[in-house]
Amino acid sequence: MMLSQAKAGHKAIIQEITGNEKLKKFLFSLGCSEGQEIGLISILAGNYIINIKDSRYAIDRKMAEIIRIN
Amino acid sequence: MPTIIVGIIFFGIIAFAAYKSRESIKNNSCPGCSGSCTIEKKQKCGR
Amino acid sequence: MKIALAGNPNSGKTTLFNAITGKTEYVGNWPGVTVEKKEAFLKTKYQISKSKVRIVDLPGAYSIAPYTGEEAITRDFVTGEKPDVIINIIDANSLERSLFFTTQLLELEIPVVIALNKQDVLKRHGDVIDSVRLGALLNCKVVETVANKGKGVRRLIEDAIEAASMKSIHTSPDLDFSIVSDEDNARQKFTGMIAQECHVSNRDTNDISLSDRLDRIVAHKWLGLPIFFLVMWAVYAFSIEGLGGFLSEYLNETVFGEIVPNAANAFFEGIDVNPLLQSLIVDGAIGGVGAVIGFLPLIMVLFFCLGLLEDSGYMSRVAVVMDRFFKKIGLSGKSIIPMIVGSGCAIPGVMATRTIEDINEKRMTTILTPFVPCGAKIPIIALFSAVFFPNASWVGPSMYLLAIVMIALGGLLLKKIFVWENTSIFLIELPEYKIPSVRHAITQMLKHAKGFIIKASTIILVMNTLVWFMQAYGWNLRPVTIQDASILASFGGIISPLLIPLGFVGWQLAAAILTGFVAKENVVATFAVLLAVASEDALYLPGGVLSGIFNPVTGYAFLAFNLFTPPCFAAIGAMNSELGSKKWLFRAIGFQLGVGYMVAMLISQIGSIIVYGETAIGFGYSIVVLVSIVFLVIRLIRKSDSNVKQVLTEAREGGI
Structure with missing residues (x-):
């Protein structure tokens, strides 16, 4: 499923990033790429608070929709 | 005489202030403002 | 090395x-x-x-x-x-x-x-x-x-x-x-x-931390926005009407209102200086610069508070809260960062738009960022709220609120006129909250204080000297007996008719607005110089000399006018280099002028009807202006709509 369908507290491994190359590369530099662990901490004001490699990020729904997790 | 001395001092200060202002105006900034776009960087700024 | x-x-x-x-x-x-x-x-x-x-x-x-x-x-x-x-x-x-x-x-x-x-x-x-x-x-x-x-x-x-x-x-x-x-x-x-x-590491970073718990309140769907308003309200009320206002009042009324000018006058009279030079120095330079420097404590308190707020980690949460609302006007949470930076000075604010990849979003943010009240606009807000609303604590914060509302409305309007698809995707790192460092806040405060003093003693000093000359001399380069015959009056007179629909009467207002484009503090300084002739009293006193030109409603409208019309030329320069094209710069300035003019006009005319039960001066003209601006905006929107349709049709035909 996509990250946007996950519930807060869900921990998963990223299966695929489906965005354009530039965005993929950017996410990659944050450690957000295939095979990496991702935790969904909370969903606040339409944004997804995620944990990747010990850092917290807020991403919008559009971005959560391009991250496929298991 | 005092008028001339005070006048010279005062206009000296004004001239200096004007010079300082001109410097920073050239850099797209105000004296004392944080941040500016300096001349040599303008090309990069303009992007 | x-x-x-x-x-x-x-x-x-x-x-x-x-x-x-x-x-x-x-x-x-x-x-x-x-x-x-x-x-x-x-x-x-x-x-x-x-x-x-x-x-x-x-x-x-x-x-x-x-x-x-x-x-x-x-x-x-x-x-x-x-x-x-x-x-x-x-x-x-x-x-x-x-x-x-x-x-x-x-x-x-x-x-x-x-x-x-x-x-x-x-x-x-x-x-x-x-x-x-x-x-x-x-x-x-x-x-x-x-x-x-x-x-x-x-x-x-x-x-x-x-x-x-x-x-x-x-x-x-x-x-x-x-x-x-x-x-x-x-x-x-x-x-x-x-x-x-x-x-x-022995911890699982996926666990819910204290920061996460705080986030769930601060960035809550419904609570997020009210909390943000409350925080900003507290900061602005405390700095403009609270402690900052209190200290500034003393500095303005006592130090720069009495002690310094009296001492200077006594000194120059003692050594027998030409009275015209004495007036230039005391009324022009000291009076004007003093009126601005008087607001130094207020600036310091404001930046101390903002420094604490920034250091706590709260600002990135604001971006999260605002993202949802900003998306509706074609922007995103990213646009909030230039605006937060812009609350210090619009120049670094405008420059911070560089972090936005989407070109349309970047342009719109550049146009809207100067709406945020920057440090230079604070003295104007403080002055007017002290004179016209002496016991109210809502004037300063209300300007901030008005700015947010106008950013939202302005964004909507821009989106209607220059239709674009928002492609930007929002991601922001959320640092852990921390107890804000007082040292950081003090450093920020001193830095802004230093900048403020440097600005007052250079560009504002120069402008004031110029203003004094222009109000004291006529075109024949002889001192004038009444200000109305001065060079400044004739300059102001060219623009002042344009201000009548706003309920603003007098060349003095036009002159203050003009000098304000050089640096916004000049609005205060120019009033100080111009009105020094009319009254010995300090400009800052409640119901002071400014009441001769404004009533509270037009005073408030004048505040709004200065807030939303194009910023100082230095910020315009920064806008120019960020927008990267003269066409967009003109659009930006035109838009800002239009917004500032409209807001001031509406406040002035509607406010007068509500508060005093009668129309302000220039009501008839204002209707004419209103109708033509509305007509112009509708035409612009129609035009862009048909453009979009045309592009769509072409794309469809091309596709087949």
Whole structure:
């Protein structure tokens, strides 16, 4: 499923990033790429608070929709 | 005489202030403002 | 020797830069605070040899391959200008992510020294990083630092200078291509391996921390916005009407209202100076500059509060809260960062739009950022609220609120006129909350205070002297007996008819508005100079001389006019370089003029009807203006609509 369908507290491994190359590369530099662990901490004001490699990020729904997790 | 001395001092200060202002105006900034776009960087700024 | 500071956003580069150079560059814990490289010389305290060491602070980057404009600056500098050594600052709390950029830096054939920063936070988390092992694995020096407390900084500098003089080039990290073929993946495997070897952690970062709990309240769907308003209301009420206002009142009324001018007058009379020169100095220079400097305490209190707020980590949450609303007007949470920076000064605010990739969003943010009341507009707000609303605490905060409302409405209107699709995707790092550092807040406060004094004693002093001359002399270059015959009056007279629909009458207003375009503080200073002739009383007194020109409603409208019309020329210059085209600059200025004019007109006319039950001066004209502006806007929207349709049809036909 996509990250946007996950519930807060869900921990998963990223299966695929489906965005354009530039965005993929950017996410990659944050450690957000295939095979990496991702935790969904909370969903606040339409944004997804995620944990990747010990850092917290807020991403919008559009971005959560391009991250496929298991 | 005092008028001339005070006048010279005062206009000296004004001239200096004007010079300082001109410097920073050239850099797209105000004296004392944080941040500016300096001349040599303008090309990069303009992007 | 040239030392470059490079690292991820919010790893502490600028904090380190300030610590080793003694500068007070703007530090903030959200990305985009540093959008340009900054250079300074190393403090003598850290100097080892006689040769001067230049330190270059670079914008934060996650990777050498740039994603946004400011990241490109970092790449261009390290690959183009070849510093002698790079200090790579790593936030020890996100080691693995940071190493991605580190390994790229290690391949540049420039010596690299790593500063493993934020050790205090690492310890608090109970984590351990074996820095010796890390250094051995990466084949470079690693120094543990706490940049904001100066810990480890001396050793870091010594190691960096040594590495530079030895020109110790690293063997590039040994990326393993046996399992994966592409470079990025090999790099990721490598960093993962290193992190696993050096980093001992007993906590699961997926656990809900105190920060997360706070986020759930602060960035809550419904509570987020009211909390933000409440916080800003408190900050502005406290600085403009509370403590800041109280201190400014004393400085304005007593020090610059009585003590200084009286002493100056007595001095000049004592040594028998020409009365005209005396008037120029006392009424023009001291009166005008004093009226501005009087607001210094207020500026200091405001920036102290904003400094505390920034340092706590709250501002990135504001971006999260606003994202949803900003999306509706074609912007995103990213646009909030330039606006927050813009509450200090519009120039760095406008420059911070560089962090926005989407060109349309960047343009709109550039146009809307100057709406935020910057430090220079604060004296105007404080002056008018003291004179016309002496016992109200809502005037200052209401200006901030009005700015937010106008940003929203302005954004909607811009979206209607220049239709665009928002392609930008929003991501922001959320640093952990922390108890704000008072030292940071004091540094910010002093920096702004210094800037304010410098500005008052240069550009405002010059403008005031000019204003004094223009109001004292006629076109025949002889002193005039009444101000109305002066050069300034004739200049103001050209513009003043345009202000009648706004209920503003008098060339003095037009003159103040004109000087305000040079620097907004000049509005206050110009009134001080012009009205010094009319009354001995300080400008600041409740119901003072300004009441001769305004009533509370038109006074409030005048405030709004100054808030929303184009900012000072320096900010316009910054807008010009960020927008990158004259066409967009004219559109921006036109839009801002239109918004400022309309808001002031509506407040003035509608306010007069509600408050006084009668129309303000120029009511008839205002109807004419209103109708023509509405007509113009509708035409612009129609035009852009048909353009969009045309593009769509062409695309469809082309598709077939």
